[in-house]
Every structure is written in C-alpha cells, then in structure tokens.
Amino acid sequence: MDHLDALRATVGAAQVLTGADALPWETDWRERYRGRALAVVRPGTTDEVAAVVRLCAQAGLPVIPQGGNTGLCGGATPDDSGRAVILSLQRLNRVRGIDTDNDTMEVEAGCVLQSVQQAAREAGRLFPLSLAAEGSCTIGGNLATNAGGTQVLRYGNMRELTLGLEVVTAQGDVWHGLRGLRKDNTGYDLRDLFIGSEGTLGVITAATLKLHPLPVARCTALLALDSIEAGIAMLGRARAGLGASLTGFELMAGNCLQDVVRCFPQQRLPFEGPSADRPWYALLELSDSESEAHARERFEVVVGEAIEAGVVLDAVIAESMAQSHALWHLRESIPLAEKESGKSIKHDVSIPVSRMAEFVLGTNAALQAAFPGIRHVIFGHLGDGNLHYNVARGPDWAEGRLLACQDAVYELVHDRVHAVGGSISAEHGVGQLKRDVLPRYKDPVEMALMHRIKAALDPQGIMNPGKVLAG
Amino acid sequence: MDHLDALRATVGAAQVLTGADALPWETDWRERYRGRALAVVRPGTTDEVAAVVRLCAQAGLPVIPQGGNTGLCGGATPDDSGRAVILSLQRLNRVRGIDTDNDTMEVEAGCVLQSVQQAAREAGRLFPLSLAAEGSCTIGGNLATNAGGTQVLRYGNMRELTLGLEVVTAQGDVWHGLRGLRKDNTGYDLRDLFIGSEGTLGVITAATLKLHPLPVARCTALLALDSIEAGIAMLGRARAGLGASLTGFELMAGNCLQDVVRCFPQQRLPFEGPSADRPWYALLELSDSESEAHARERFEVVVGEAIEAGVVLDAVIAESMAQSHALWHLRESIPLAEKESGKSIKHDVSIPVSRMAEFVLGTNAALQAAFPGIRHVIFGHLGDGNLHYNVARGPDWAEGRLLACQDAVYELVHDRVHAVGGSISAEHGVGQLKRDVLPRYKDPVEMALMHRIKAALDPQGIMNPGKVLAG
Numbered sequence: 039m040d041h042l043d044a045l046r047a048t049v050g051a052a053q054v055l056t057g058a059d060a061l062p063w064e065t066d067w068r069e070r071y072r073g074r075a076l077a078v079v080r081p082g083t084t085d086e087v088a089a090v091v092r093l094c095a096q097a098g099l100p101v102i103p104q105g106g107n108t109g110l111c112g113g114a115t116p117d118d119s120g121r122a123v124i125l126s127l128q129r130l131n132r133v134r135g136i137d138t139d140n141d142t143m144e145v146e147a148g149c150v151l152q153s154v155q156q157a158a159r160e161a162g163r164l165f166p167l168s169l170a171a172e173g174s175c176t177i178g179g180n181l182a183t184n185a186g187g188t189q190v191l192r193y194g195n196m197r198e199l200t201l202g203l204e205v206v207t208a209q210g211d212v213w214h215g216l217r218g219l220r221k222d223n224t225g226y227d228l229r230d231l232f233i234g235s236e237g238t239l240g241v242i243t244a245a246t247l248k249l250h251p252l253p254v255a256r257c258t259a260l261l262a263l264d265s266i267e268a269g270i271a272m273l274g275r276a277r278a279g280l281g282a283s284l285t286g287f288e289l290m291a292g293n294c295l296q297d298v299v300r301c302f303p304q305q306r307l308p309f310e311g312p313s314a315d316r317p318w319y320a321l322l323e324l325s326d327s328e329s330e331a332h333a334r335e336r337f338e339v340v341v342g343e344a345i346e347a348g349v350v351l352d353a354v355i356a357e358s359m360a361q362s363h364a365l366w367h368l369r370e371s372i373p374l375a376e377k378e379s380g381k382s383i384k385h386d387v388s389i390p391v392s393r394m395a396e397f398v399l400g401t402n403a404a405l406q407a408a409f410p411g412i413r414h415v416i417f418g419h420l421g422d423g424n425l426h427y428n429v430a431r432g433p434d435w436a437e438g439r440l441l442a443c444q445d446a447v448y449e450l451v452h453d454r455v456h457a458v459g460g461s462i463s464a465e466h467g468v469g470q471l472k473r474d475v476l477p478r479y480k481d482p483v484e485m486a487l488m489h490r491i492k493a494a495l496d497p498q499g500i501m502n503p504g505k506v507l508a509g
Numbered sequence: 510m511d512h513l514d515a516l517r518a519t520v521g522a523a524q525v526l527t528g529a530d531a532l533p534w535e536t537d538w539r540e541r542y543r544g545r546a547l548a549v550v551r552p553g554t555t556d557e558v559a560a561v562v563r564l565c566a567q568a569g570l571p572v573i574p575q576g577g578n579t580g581l582c583g584g585a586t587p588d589d590s591g592r593a594v595i596l597s598l599q600r601l602n603r604v605r606g607i608d609t610d611n612d613t614m615e616v617e618a619g620c621v622l623q624s625v626q627q628a629a630r631e632a633g634r635l636f637p638l639s640l641a642a643e644g645s646c647t648i649g650g651n652l653a654t655n656a657g658g659t660q661v662l663r664y665g666n667m668r669e670l671t672l673g674l675e676v677v678t679a680q681g682d683v684w685h686g687l688r689g690l691r692k693d694n695t696g697y698d699l700r701d702l703f704i705g706s707e708g709t710l711g712v713i714t715a716a717t718l719k720l721h722p723l724p725v726a727r728c729t730a731l732l733a734l735d736s737i738e739a740g741i742a743m744l745g746r747a748r749a750g751l752g753a754s755l756t757g758f759e760l761m762a763g764n765c766l767q768d769v770v771r772c773f774p775q776q777r778l779p780f781e782g783p784s785a786d787r788p789w790y791a792l793l794e795l796s797d798s799e800s801e802a803h804a805r806e807r808f809e810v811v812v813g814e815a816i817e818a819g820v821v822l823d824a825v826i827a828e829s830m831a832q833s834h835a836l837w838h839l840r841e842s843i844p845l846a847e848k849e850s851g852k853s854i855k856h857d858v859s860i861p862v863s864r865m866a867e868f869v870l871g872t873n874a875a876l877q878a879a880f881p882g883i884r885h886v887i888f889g890h891l892g893d894g895n896l897h898y899n900v901a902r903g904p905d906w907a908e909g910r911l912l913a914c915q916d917a918v919y920e921l922v923h924d925r926v927h928a929v930g931g932s933i934s935a936e937h938g939v940g941q942l943k944r945d946v947l948p949r950y951k952d953p954v955e956m957a958l959m960h961r962i963k964a965a966l967d968p969q970g971i972m973n974p975g976k977v978l979a980g
Contacts, residue, residue, distance in 0.1 A: 139741050139863035140894070141748070184694050192753075195692065197701075198669065213954040220893040221666065221859045222932035223655050223705055224939055224947060225977055226959045230668075230701035234694055251749040270610050277612070278722040281798030282663075282753030327752030328807075336799075388692045392610035422691040423611070461693035468695055476695060483684040487966065488697045494965030495958065506696055 041097050045079050045123070048089045053080040053129070063124045066115050067108055071470060073116035075102070078124040084204060084212060084243040090125060091241060092210030099123050100503050103237035105147065105179030108171040110386075111469025113183065113236045113505050127178045130243055136161045141249040142201060142218040147178025147242050154247070163249035166193035170373070181242050184234035186465030191421035192285040192325070193250065195465070197233050202246035205232050208239065208496035218246045231491070236467055237502040239495045253285075253325035257333035258362035259341055262309060262316040262352040266395040269320050269420055271349045273391065276322055279340035283333075286323030287421035288369050292316050294417050297375040298368055305368060308361075313352035320420065321369050323362075372417050373426075382415060382430040383440065383447050387455045388423045388464035398427070401454045405429060408450060409443055424464040427451060452479065468506045476506075512568050516550050516594070519560045524551040524600070534595045537586050538579055542941060544587035546573070549595040555675060555683060555714040561596060562712060563681030570594050571974050574708035576618065576650030579642040581857075582940025584654065584707045584976050598649045601714060607632045612720040613672060613689040618649025618713050625718070634720035637664035641844070652713045655705035657936030662892035663756040663796070664721065666936070668704050673717035676703050679710065679967035689717045702962070707938055708973040710966045724756075724796035728804035729833035730812055733780060733787040733823040737866040740791050740891055742820045744862065747793055750811035754804075757794030758892035759840050763787050765888050768846040769839055776839060779832075784823035791891065792840050794833075843888050844897075853886060853901040854911065854918050858926045859894045859935035869898070872925045876900060879921060880914055895935040898922060923950065939977045947977075 039047070046054045055063070055078040063078040065071060076099065081087045094101045100122040104114040116122035130146035133154065137143070138161055145154055151172040158165035167180060169187035179185075181203070185196045193199065202217035205228075215229060232242055263269050269289050276284050292315065299305055307314050322341075326333035337355045344350040356362040376382055389397045398416060405412050411432030418425035429447060431440040452462045456479045463472055477485055492499075492507055503509060510518070517525045526534070526549040534549040536542060547570065552558045565572045571593040575585040587593035601617035604625065608614070609632055616625055622643040629636035638651060640658035650656070652674070656667045664670065673688035676699075686700060703713055734740050740760050747755050763786065770776055778785050793812075797804035808826045815821040827833040847853055860868045869887060876883050882903030889896035900918060902911040923933045927950045934943055948956055963970075963978055974980065 137861065137863050139745065140861040142861070184698075186692050186694075190692065194669075197698070198665075207954065207958065211954045211957075213958065214952050215955060217930065217932070218861045219859045219930075219932050219935075221657050221661065221890075221895045221935040223657075223936055224932055224934045224943070224951065225705075225955070226710075226962055227655075227668070227698075227701045227705055228955060228958055228962075230698045231962075234696075234698050239697075251752060253752070274610065279798060281722060281724070281796075283798070325752075327750060327754070388690045390608065390611045390613070390689045392608050419692075424692045459688065459690075461688070461690050461695055463695045464690075464692040465694055472695070480695065481685050483678065483682045484686060484696070484699060486682075487678065487684065487699055490965045491697055491702075491962065494961045 041099065042077060044093050045077060045090065048093060049079055049081045049086050053082070063104060063107065063126060064116065066112055071112035071115040073122070074118045074120040075116045075122045075124045076120060078126055080126045080129050082129045084130070084206065087125065087241055087243050088206045088210045088212050090123065091206050091208070094123050094500055095208065095210055095498060098498065098500065100500050101125050102502055103127065103178070103182065103241045105176035106150065106171065106174045108175040109179060109183060109469060110466045111471035113467055113469030117504055125241060127176065127243070133157045134244065137218060138163060140218050142246050143249060144216055144244065144246050145177050146244045147176060149177045151175050151177060151180060158249055159252065162252060164252045165247060166250055167196060167199055177245060178242050181233050181245055182236050183467040186422070186424065188286055188419065190419060191287055192282060197230060199248050200229065200233060200245050201248055203229050203232055203242055204244035206241040206243055208498065208501045216244060216246045236469060236505050238492060238506050239501060251327065254328060255326045255330040255333045256362060257324045257326065257330065257337055257356055258365045259322045259337050259353055259355045260308060260365050261320045261322065261341065261350045262313045263318040263320060264316060264351055266318060266398055268349050269318055270391055270394060272320060272344055273420055275344050275349065276340060280324055280336060283324050283326055283336065284322065285325040286321065288321040288417065289420035290319045290321065290369060290372065290417040291414065292318060294372045294415055295319055295368060297379070298371045301375040301378045302371055305371060308354040309352060316351060321365060376415050376428065376430065379430055381440065382428045383444050385427040385451050386464050386466045387425055387427055387460055387462060389425060389455065389458055389460040391420065391423045393458040394420070394423065397454060397458045397460065401427070401451055404450060404454065405447065409447070411435065470505060473506060473508055512570060513548055515564050516548060516561065519564060520550055520552045520557050524553070534575060534578065534597060535587065537583055542583035542586040545589045545591040546587045546593045546595045547591060549597055551597045551600050553600045555601070555677065558596065558712055558714050559677045559681045559683050561594065562677050562679070565594050565971055566679065566681055566969060569969065569971065571971050572596050573973055574598065574649070574653065574712045576647030577621065577642065577645045579646040580650060580654060580940060581937045582942035584938055584940030588975055596712060598647065598714070604628045605715065608689060609634060611689050613717050614720060615687055615715065615717050616648055617715045618647060620648045622646050622648060622651060629720055630723065633723060635723045636718060637721055638667060638670055648716060649713050652704050652716060653707050654938040657895065659757055659890065661890060662758055663753060668701055670719050671700065671704060671716050672719055674700050674703055674713055675715035677712040677714055679969065679972045687715060687717045707940060707976050709963060709977050710972060722798065725799060726797045726801035726804045727833060728795045728797065728801065728808055728827055729836045730793045730808050730824055730826045731779060731836050732791045732793065732812065732821045733784045734789040734791060735787060735822055737789060737869055739820050740789055741862055741865060743791060743815055744891055746815050746820065747811060751795055751807060754795050754797055754807065755793065756796040757792065759792040759888065760891035761790045761792065761840060761843065761888040762885065763789060765843045765886055766790055766839060768850070769842045772846040772849045773842055776842060779825040780823060787822060792836060847886050847899065847901065850901055852911065853899045854915050856898040856922050857935050857937045858896055858898055858931055858933055860896060860926065860929055860931040862891065862894045864929040865891070865894065868925060868929045868931065872898070872922060875921060875925065876918070880918070882906065941976060944975070944977060944979055
C-alpha cells in the first residue's frame with residue numbers, strides 16, 4: 039500500500055486531497071509562500087491525527103500542521119519537495135465544554151477564534167484573545183504562534199490564556215494534558231513548550247482555555263501627545279490610576295491617523311485646530327466591572343490630571359459605545375490606509391517600554407540617512423512594548439525602489455531592535471520568514487538549547503521542518 | 510588537584526564549606542530530609558556559578574542548587590552519598606536594577622523574596638508574590654518551584670511574574686535570557702521550561718520580574734457560608750462584580766477558625782450567635798486603584814447582593830486597615846493552630862473549582878470510613894482551586910496512630926484528587942517527597958516527554974539528581 043492509500047485508509051478517501059484540490063492549502067493567504075505537498079489530510083478526531091502522524095513517522099514523511107492558514111511568516115506552508123503531508127486541523131472544531139464555575143472551556147484546535155469568543159459570551163464569560171484574523175484563524179494556530187493582539191496588556195498572550203493542552207507527539211502518541219487548573223507544580227512545563235513552537239515539536243489538538251468575567255462597560259479615550267515620552271508617562275499614570283481596568287493602550291504616529299482620514303473620508307479625527315495635527319496619539323480602553331458612568335468618570339479623573347500636569351495636550355473621552363467604536367475604528371483602519379498607498383515593509387517588534395523613544399527616534403534617523411525620503415508608519419500596543427514599525431516608499435519613489443531595499447531595511451531595523459534589548463518577532467512568530475536571521479540575534483546558548491529540545495522531541499525531524507530552526 | 514581544591518580555586522577557599530560547617534545546608538529546615546555533601550560551594554557571581562558547574566560536569570559530580578532552603582518537598586537536599594556539591598546561590602543577592610517605565614526589575618537568584626518586595630515598594634511598585642516563607646525564601650527557589658501563595662488569583666504564580674531568566678546550563682554555559690519584554694515569539698519557551706524544573710535542568714542565576722502598580726487601598730471581608738457550593742457561587746459573584754480588583758478569595762472550614770480562637774484567645778471571630786458557628790467561611794480581599802471608601806462601597810454592593818440572594822449568611826467588611834489585618838491574621842493563624850494540636854498530614858492539592866464540593870465531601874466521607882474519628886483541617890485559596898486539605902489525629906487517638914496511617918491517607922486523598930482532574934502538587938513542587946508517586950498520576954506520555962527533556966538538557970544527569978524524576 040502506498041502512502042496515499044495508507045492515508046486514505048486512516049481518515050477516509052474524501053479527507054485526503056491531492057493535485058489541484060490541495061492548492062489552497064499549499065500557499066499562505068497572502069501568497070508570499072508556495073509549496074507542494076504529497077497530500078492535504080483532514081482528520082476528524084485526535085485519534086485520527088495520531089494515526090496520521092504515526093504513519094508519517096514510519097514513512098519518514100514531513101508533517102505540516104495547519105489551522106486557518108492566516109499566519110504571516112509562512113509557518114504552515116510546506117517546502118516544494120512534494121513529500122510533505124499537510125495536516126489540516128479544521129475538522130477538529132468542537133467546543134467540547136464550558137465550565138462556568140471553573141471559568142474554563144475546552145476547545146479543539148480547529149475552532150475558529152471568533153466562534154470561541156462567541157461561545158464564551160453565550161455562557162456569560164469573556165475569552166479575551168482578539169486580533170485582526172479572528173474570523174478565520176483557529177485556536178490551534180493561535181497556540182502554535184502564541185498569538186497576541188489588542189488585549190494583551192490586561193489578559194496576556196495566548197500562553198497566559200491557556201491552562202491545558204492535548205498534543206499528538208512526533209511519535210504519534212497522545213498526551214492528555216487538558217487540565218483546568220490554575221496551580222499545578224508537578225514537573226516540567228510541557229504546555230508552554232508546545233505553545234509557540236509553531237508545530238515543530240508536535241501537533242496541538244485541543245486546549246483548556248481560561249475565561250474571564252464579561253466587563254459591564256467599556257469606554258475609550260483618544261489623547262493627543264507631543265512625544266513618545268509623554269505616551270510613556272501617560273501609560274504609567276493610566277496603570278496606576280485605572281489598575282487592571284486598563285485593557286488597551288495603543289500608540290499611533292500622527293501621520294498614520296492623517297492617512298486614515300485622507301483615505302477614508304467618512305472617518306474623522308475628533309479634534310480640531312492644533313490638536314488635530316500632533317505627532318502622536320494614544321488610544322486607551324477601560325473595561326469596567328461597575329457601569330459606563332463609572333468608566334467615564336475614572337477616565338475623566340486620570341486623563342484630567344494628566345492634562346493639568348502637561349502630559350497630555352488634548353483628549354476626547356467617548357460619550358457612547360458608538361463613539362468608542364469610532365475611535366477604535368480609526369486605529370484599526372491604519373493597516374488598511376497603509377495598504378492603499380502600496381506595499382510596505384513591516385516589522386513586528388517589541389521594545390522595553392523605557393527604551394521606546396530612543397528606538398523610534400534613532401531608527402527613524404538612521405533610516406532617513408540610509409534611504410532619504412522613506413516614510414514611517416508607526417503604531418502599536420505601547421502597553422506591551424509591541425510596535426508595528428513599518429516603512430513605506432517615499433512620495434517620489436519609483437514603485438520597485440522599496441522592494442529593492444527591503445533586506446537592508448529589515449537588517450537596519452532588527453539590528454536596532456536588538457541593540458535596545460527588543461525582540462524581532464513580538465507576536466507573529468518565526469516560521470520561514472525570520473528563521474535564518476534568528477541566530478543573528480539569539481544567544482548561541484539559547485539556539486543550542488532549542489536544537490537540543492527539537493532533537494529530543496522530534497528526533498526524526500518530521501514535524502514542520504524548516505520552520506523556526508534550520509534543518 | 511582534587512575536587513575540593515579545584516572548587517576552592519574557583520570560588521575562594523572561604524566559600525567552600527565542608528564537615529560540620531556544611532551541616533545546615535545538608536538538611537531542610539523542617540529536618541525531614543538529611544543528606545551528605547562533598548561540600549557546600551557559595552559562588553558570588555554568575556561566572557563563578559558557571560565555573561563550578563563546568564568543574565562538576567567534568568568530574569561527574571552531582572550539583573544541588575539551593576536558595577533559602579525553605580522548600581517543603583526535599584528538593585534542595587542531597588542524597589547521602591557524600592559526592593554532591595551543594596551550590597548555594599545566597600551570595601548572588603543583588604537587585605541589579607529597577608525600570609519603572611518598563612515595570613520590570615532585574616534581580617539575582619539569591620535575593621530574599623521580602624527584600625525584592627521591599628525594593629519594588631520603594632520604587633513605587635508592587636511585586637505581588639507573597640507567601641509564608643517570604644522572610645527567608647529566595648527568588649531562585651521561588652522560580653525553581655514556580656511558587657504560588659496568596660495573590661495568585663489576581664497576579665498569577667511566579668511563572669506569570671517572570672519575563673526573563675539568566676541560567677547556567679548543565680554544561681556550565683550561561684544563557685543570557687534577561688529580557689524585559691511582554692511579547693517575544695522567537696522560538697521555544699525556555700523560560701517556562703526552567704521555571705518549575707526544581708534545579709534539574711540547570712541553575713537559574715537571575716531573573717527579570719514584572720512589576721505592578723501599588724494599589725491605593727485594600728479592603729477585606731469575612732463571609733459566613735453554609736456550604737462549599739455557596740463559596741463557589743460567591744466566587745463567581747465576586748469575579749463578575751469586582752473584576753481584577755479581587756486579589757484574594759480564601760475558603761476556610763469553620764473548625765479551622767474555631768481552633769484559631771481557642772488556641773489564641775487574643776484573636777476573635779467578628780461574628781456572634783449562629784454566624785460564629787457556620788461550616789465554612791470565605792475571606793475576600795479587594796485591591797483598589799481609587800480609594801478605601803470606594804473599595805468598601807464595592808464590597809457593600811457585591812456582598813449585599815449576595816446576602817439578599819441567600820448565597821451568604823452573614824458578613825463583616827473591614828472598617829479600617831487594622832481590621833483588615835485582623836481578618837487576614839485569622840486565616841494566617843490556621844497553620845499555627847494546626848501545629849498546636851500535634852503533627853498533621855498535609856496535602857497541597859488543586860481541584861477544578863467546579864468539582865471542589867464533590868472532592869471535599871467525598872474525600873471526607875472516605876477518610877472517615879477508613880479512619881474513623883480522623884480530623885479534617887481544610888482551608889485554601891478557593892480562587893485558584895488550591896486546597897490545603899490536611900488531616901489531624903482524632904481527639905482520642907494515640908500519638909503514633911496518625912503517622913502509622915500516613916501513606917494510606919496520602920494515597921486515598923491523592924487518588925481522589927486525580928479522579929476529579931486535580932493536581933497532587935499545587936504549589937510546593939515534587940522534590941523527593943512526591944517523586945515516586947508522580948508516575949501513578951501522570952499520563953505515561955507526559956512522563957516520557959519529561960525524561961526526554963531531562964536527557965536532552967542534562968545528559969550526564971548531574972543536575973539535582975533524584976528530584977522530580979527518578980534516576
């Protein structure tokens with residue numbers, strides 16, 4: 039029996055796709071990476087996943103786990119050898135249960151993030167992970183990449199939202215680790231080893247997730263600032279004055295918001311006069327367990343004090359949910375406005391908050407010196423030190439010029455990130471995109487430890503080869 | 510040059526203790542475990558730690574990392590072969606720096622927990638880890654055992670409080686992983702692998718810790734309850750109504766508090782009549798970012814609604830910090846009162862909150878059936894599902910009878926913990942105490958993964974042998 043027949047015997051012929059049928063799985067959604075697989079296999083149960091992995095282990099076939107295929111680093115795309123088996127988890131999409139007394143839910147890897155948020159909300163709870171791809175990304179992919187998003191400041195990354203895992207090992211065994219416990223000190227933390235390992239150590243098939251209370255009210259404020267330092271000072275004030283009610287703190291360069299209102303005339307900045315033309319803005323979100331009135335009152339106190347102290351130049355506190363949404367919409371429209379002006383070079387980096395100003399000003403200057411006229415598109419989650427530090431072609435640049443300097447820009451920016459103790463991948467992972475630059479920035483001892491772990495858990499090297507670590 | 514001379518040449522003769530000088534390090538503080546070491550070595554820098562480990566690796570000598578030696582499971586005590594080197598981290602006790610803009614601090618492993626709390630407070634920040642041994646335990650030990658304590662409900666275990674690590678590997682290399690980043694998705698999570706590994710994979714020499722804002726006010730309430738189910742219902746109400754301001758939720762059996770007031774007549778229950786004689790009590794702590802008045806008002810609303818709904822029978826909300834302290838003091842005195850009535854058998858377990866009542870009632874009944882008259886001493890952190898489920902000898906039992914049934918009691922309780930999806934070690938770790946029962950309760954796939962990781966990172970098996978995993 040050849041490999042395809044064996045796979046068909048394991049999951050059913052209808053769930054083994056080849057040739058043209060496999061094409062959508064062989065490329066990432068942005069079509070930056072393209073590979074060729076022996077087949078796409080779509081198991082329906084954890085036992086079927088284990089059987090497929092055992093079969094691949096026996097045959098020495100690479101296994102490429104894939105969720106919603108919304109990643110940004112090519113982590114779920116095979117190479118072009120045609121030998122790999124793409125293991126789609128999409129059919130493992132059940133919410134197995136919600137335990138409101140324990141504030142946990144058990145979900146399969148193929149559940150779409152939005153459906154998990156929805157199931158939690160229907161049970162009167164919040165599952166806080168929230169990111170742009172939530173309508174199609176899956177929990178398995180969120181776990182494999184330790185996804186972040188807009189609520190990390192308060193609730194943490196996917197790692198902090200997860201209590202237990204079910205994992206198929208590289209040998210095709212099932213680790214039943216679906217514990218719903220907040221305290222469990224019985225040995226090595228395998229859960230966090232699999233989370234963020236991008237499918238290179240095993241296949242996550244299900245997880246026990248933490249739930250939080252639904253906030254009673256949310257309120258948003260937009261602040262005009264004259265510097266990054268003022269943003270950092272305001273972050274400190276907001277943390278002290280709002281405590282854990284502070285659920286979002288986004289920083290945006292003024293030109294980003296001006297691009298938004300230029301591209302999308304139905305949107306507008308809620309400021310006039312000089313406040314509409316400041317170099318920086320911050321968007322704050324407060325989630326309150328009392329009332330909308332209390333949320334607004336807290337904002338008024340904390341923002342009012344900051345204005346009096348000269349930290350904030352001007353501020354708008356949303357008067358309604360509709361106005362809150364409109365303010366968030368400005369922030370969420372930045373990537374769309376960015377796209378309107380052509381391709382850009384994107385950096386998903388994190389920086390210690392205390393070195394943010396030094397990083398931005400120094401890197402801006404270095405880029406202008408090397409590539410005069412290049413445009414900066416800078417926004418991000420200041421509360422987490424996570425910056426989307428992007429650059430676009432200058433107004434008078436020819437179409438291809440930006441692409442031509444892409445590698446040099448990456449290196450300049452990443453070198454500066456490294457110099458201030460930052461990370462070259464804050465929330466998107468490594469995949470294929472950053473695999474080869476990783477050793478440039480990682481401690482060699484850390485690289486060696488990672489290789490030891492990879493060899494220990496996947497000695498055959500069949501799990502998502504060529505991702506995170508080079509062969 | 511023999512091994513002792515080589516050690517003396519590495520750290521200085523004064524920092525190598527042998528014979529009677531080494532005795533205090535060769536036994537744990539409760540004197541349950543006793544071993545014999547070749548020497549106690551007290552390096553003063555990370556490089557000296559690395560040199561000692563390299564020397565031990567070359568000579569094949571076991572390395573036993575030790576912090577404050579306050580552990581409860583024998584995790585820092587050598588065997589009696591006389592070959593092991595106890596590596597005391599106590600001289601690595603500097604706070605290397607505090608970054609208030611980034612809300613982080615960098616500390617060495619030998620810092621005493623209380624001094625870290627103090628340094629954070631002096632910088633206007635909170636380092637929330639808090640536990641009984643805080644005056645002598647060290648950050649290195651807290652990391653090695655992933656310490657918990659009373660603030661986990663809001664702030665998490667040591668794991669959630671740590672951003673970066675500096676580690677000496679089993680080969681004597683230094684991993685410089687002291688990152689102060691909240692988002693960093695560049696490869697495997699080595700940090701969390703070393704945290705909680707009890708010195709069996711390497712030696713943690715320093716850490717970057719997360720800081721939080723200091724609460725403006727704290728308030729405490731004591732509630733009288735007629736059942737565990739009522740406690741769980743109240744926990745849900747407190748989570749929804751107080752949000753992240755809820756920083757403590759302790760459950761105590763009525764007999765525990767009655768023992769406290771009997772043993773320590775200067776303490777008193779703030780209830781009279783039937784409220785002073787309820788089967789269960791809950792102690793709630795609220796940390797507020799506004800004011801004491803606001804904290805009390807929130808408690809009044811949430812507890813008032815619970816009384817109206819019949820969930821809570823009676824309640825006292827502290828009117829002052831002194832009264833808050835007095836209420837906490839009742840809770841903290843339970844272990845002392847327990848000790849007054851002789852030795853007890855202690856279980857540090859965690860249970861899904863939703864199965865807490867089933868576990869307690871079922872286990873109480875099974876223990877009474879097997880050991881008629883045995884006394885239950887039950888209290889713990891209900892918010893984390895962490896119960897100190899202890900038992901003491903019955904009123905008419907002879908002195909030795911409890912000890913005689915100790916192993917049978919452990920097994921009965923741990924089997925029941927396992928049956929409801931709990932953990933046999935919530936916050937104390939495994940050490941020697943629970944090493945041999947671990948395979949009874951752990952998935953064999955998980956045990957095999959742990960052995961693979963141990964072999965990968967410490968192939969010689971020199972790092973704290975005989976702890977967590979059997980040889």
